[in-house]
Amino acid sequence: MGEETDQPPPGEPPAPADPPVQTPPAAPPPAEKIPTVNLTEKPTAAEDLISKANTAAARQEAANAELSKLLDRQEAMKVEQTLGGKTDAGQPQKETTPQEYAKKIMAGENPNDTAQ
16 A cells, blocks of 8 residues: 555645646757858859840840830831722832923823823
């Protein structure tokens, strides 16, 4: 009967629980080295290549935007030319020179007649 148990003998109040053991806070991890950038160094070949590619891409995007505007204007001009009601059928018109005009007048022909 000399054994000790976790339970108190009958009729006695239970023993107070042991306070929880507090462990000291863990030490913070060692500070990480923050890489520093030396601004006096030249960029590496890869950084230089990436920078040039980004610059070229920006120029290409600007050129594409300008080309898009010009194509829209060209389409509008072509529509106006097509629907303009001219009878030249898209063929370039030959300008009448003063000598040709004078020759038609002297021959008694209509100088504004373009039929040959």
